[in-house]
Amino acid sequence: MSGPTSAAAVKANLTLGTGATKVTMLLPLSAPGSTGENGRKMYDGARLAMADLGDKLLTLTIQDTRGDSGYAKDLAVKAITSGTAKVVVGPSELAAAQHLAKLSGSKRPPVLALADNFAGGPGVYSVRLSEADSAAAGAAAIAGKGARKFVLMVPAGADSSAVESRVANALSIYGATLAVTLPYSPTDGGAKVVSDMTSLVEAPDAVVVACDDGSPAAVLAALKAKGIPGKTVTLIGTDRWLERPMDPLYEGAYIATLDQSETGPIADRFKATYNYQPDVNVAYAYDMVALSAGIASSAGPDGFNKQVLENATGFRGSTGLFRFRSDGSSQRSMPFFKVEKGQLKLVEKQTSGF
Structure with missing residues (x-):
């Protein structure tokens, strides 16, 4: 066996x-x-x-x-x-x-x-x-391509401070900003948080969706109903999405994760x-x-x-290139992928983490 x-x-x-x-x-x-x-x-x-x-x-x-x-x-x-x-x-x-x-x-x-x-x-x-590293690396890669206004969605009740601070810090290096962080409930279908986003942020360039150990599917379905990802708004996922089977709702999203x-x-x-x-x-x-x-x-x-x-x-x-920082956190340089037809397609060999 x-x-x-x-x-x-x-x-x-x-x-x-x-x-x-x-x-x-x-x-x-x-x-x-x-x-x-x-x-x-x-x-x-x-x-x-x-x-x-x-x-x-x-x-x-x-x-x-x-x-x-x-x-x-x-x-x-x-x-x-x-x-x-x-x-x-x-x-x-x-x-x-x-x-x-x-x-x-x-x-x-x-x-x-x-x-x-x-x-x-x-x-x-x-x-x-960590999910914070993956989200920050993905956001930085898209900011490096010119996106400037970002929205972060995190599960309600999860400790989102680490994800928020890492994403905001990564964006600041590129002159981009985190316009708002919105907690979502996995049970209400995600519609409320998406309508909150449209009333709070005019024309975001990218939406980052963290999921902790839950499923991002409900909020992704609500985003898809609003045409995200689309021509004007990029969708960024995290390595935690990949802990469950690839969902058709992941299509078109970008994810920074470890190099298999x-x-x-x-x-x-x-x-x-x-x-x-x-x-x-x-x-x-x-x-x-x-x-x-x-x-x-x-x-x-x-x-x-x-x-x-x-x-x-x-x-x-x-697991790729990594380094330890004085505060005990680790940074990883990792590849950047796009979900196409249910597969991770390599976009860049490594994010410019360090």
Whole structure:
């Protein structure tokens, strides 16, 4: 049967490699449902990176957070205060990562957090592509083509401040503006927010639709009824749209997201080794272990400092080119696509993120 390594098999092998640089990795290996499955995919990604690059450079100790935020927080605090780990990879629980970001202390090892939609903090770096990054990169690419007036739509109740600030900041670089941010309810069909937009903003050039973990379909249907996307108004989506099957309503939208071709080299080896297709969880785990091995190789066990991790040129991984900022957020240079006939068609090889 193909699929991630079983939880029982994982338990038997929680220390990998014999290198001088000690790394602690926190994964939800025995969590129920998709959380545990994703944790075990990350474990397999880490194993491949160790086999490829890390075995002689790192001693990787993997600890099971069980998907429990409180327990993950305790394990993480112990990992950063024990004095043995040079870097901590994980946790993937958002509340635990947020707790770590609030802790003070400059002598701690850096944390490469795997939590989704985590904003980051000093010394606690956000690894995953966030919806804010994807929305900002897409908006910047369209602003770079001359669009000046943008509208952002976000699900009501979601924490939209990160998406709003990143999009506004990206637009300002091109002299474009975010005219208004409008929360929408996924249940009212989206008609109200679209009529609000037409009364508040005269002739916008582009509409950015974020969806958090819900579906953008209702608001896209309401926009389509108003002729958006069309000759005068561009529609910009985010990577979160792609977490569900491609909807005919996505047609004509632009999306900045990770480059699947970057994962090609590891994807083939991964599938040959573990007998299932890798996903983004595998890629993030692989990249963070590979990054740790790269730093250990070039700078030694004590090379995990701000200067190395926050260097402006960034790092190339199987998820593309990325860099960490001093506030703990990450920036990614990613390809820009247009949805045509239900497929992502490449428009630009990379957005001018950095």
